[in-house]
Amino acid sequence: MGIINRNTCPVCDAAAISKQFSAEDYTVSHQQFEIWQCAGCSLQFTQGAPDALSVGDYYQSDNYISHTDTAEGFINKLYHFVRKTTLQKKLHLVQQTTGVQKGSLLDIGAGTGAFAHTMQQAGWLVTGLEPDAATRQRAENLYGLHLQQTDTLFQLPATGFDAITLWHVLEHVHELHAYIEQIKLLLNHKGRALVAVPNYTSYDAQAYQKYWAAYDVPRHLYHFSPNAIRNLLQQHGLQLLAIKPMWFDSFYIAMLSEQYKNGKNNLVKAVWNGMLSNIKALFNKERCSSVIYVIGR
Numbered sequence: 208m209g210i211i212n213r214n215t216c217p218v219c220d221a222a223a224i225s226k227q228f229s230a231e232d233y234t235v236s237h238q239q240f241e242i243w244q245c246a247g248c249s250l251q252f253t254q255g256a257p258d259a260l261s262v263g264d265y266y267q268s269d270n271y272i273s274h275t276d277t278a279e280g281f282i283n284k285l286y287h288f289v290r291k292t293t294l295q296k297k298l299h300l301v302q303q304t305t306g307v308q309k310g311s312l313l314d315i316g317a318g319t320g321a322f323a324h325t326m327q328q329a330g331w332l333v334t335g336l337e338p339d340a341a342t343r344q345r346a347e348n349l350y351g352l353h354l355q356q357t358d359t360l361f362q363l364p365a366t367g368f369d370a371i372t373l374w375h376v377l378e379h380v381h382e383l384h385a386y387i388e389q390i391k392l393l394l395n396h397k398g399r400a401l402v403a404v405p406n407y408t409s410y411d412a413q414a415y416q417k418y419w420a421a422y423d424v425p426r427h428l429y430h431f432s433p434n435a436i437r438n439l440l441q442q443h444g445l446q447l448l449a450i451k452p453m454w455f456d457s458f459y460i461a462m463l464s465e466q467y468k469n470g471k472n473n474l475v476k477a478v479w480n481g482m483l484s485n486i487k488a489l490f491n492k493e494r495c496s497s498v499i500y501v502i503g504r
Contacts, residue, residue, distance in 0.1 A: 210257055216250055218248050229242070247438075253425050290321065309331055312371070315371065335354040366392075371398070371399075371400040372400070398503070399502065415464040419460065421456075421460050421497070446504070453495060454485055462477040
């Protein structure tokens with residue numbers, strides 16, 4: 208298996224990087240992976256992560272919800288219940304930030320296609336990309352969507368999209384800078400990219416530390432802070448226009464984190480930690496458990 212050992216930061220290329228702690232892959236392998244941090248841009252990243260040719264094995268789990276759409280278990284049932292609301296919120300956010308009611312959308316990492324389907328139903332022309340063949344088939348079975356392989360990203364026409372969305376995808380991407388540069392190329396002049404990622408500077412991340420479910424090693428290659436995102440965008444001449452909170456994520460992540468930390472569900476404590484995280488983020492959205500970065504050219 209090919210692994211990636213870095214001598215410099217994958218965002219800013221600084222050499223001032225150091226190990227912070229190790230975290231377990233609770234979903235598939237139960238291996239330990241090191242989390243390192245850059246003293247320059249503050250990015251954290253997974254050291255010793257599998258390379259692009261090897262990482263597929265770490266997604267092979269019936270519990271990996273973005274690939275299987277599973278509703279087994281309380282947490283996944285809750286996820287599906289909340290998703291009905293969040294899909295509509297995402298639709299309205301795309302319309303609000305682009306100023307377009309019906310336009311062209313590129314959804315990168317479309318999973319089983321729930322968001323792409325929502326946008327299509329609202330009249331948008333949707334191109335969806337998904338790397339996993341079995342997941343693409345599920346999207347076709349569920350919604351009649353014909354998702355394309357992720358490599359298609361680099362074959363799409365320039366300035367072809369009003370909106371590009373990556374819902375918890377950028378942290379998985381091996382070719383980080385190539386993706387950001389291509390997103391810049393594909394947005395039209397007034398287009399917007401919406402990038403949602405976990406935020407390790409949130410209260411719930413600090414509370415759970417190595418048990419924080421959003422580290423999700425080794426599938427998550429990078430663990431972003433707002434400062435790291437700003438640094439990344441600045442290098443590619445993109446503008447950070449707004450930061451939007453994802454309030455539900457703190458509860459979902461806290462529930463999983465309780466399982467990882469204690470080996471069992473503790474709904475009361477998870478809800479309490481999720482609520483505390485949101486309260487602390489009320490006056491500073493950059494402390495929210497997950498955030499959406501609204502990006503323009």
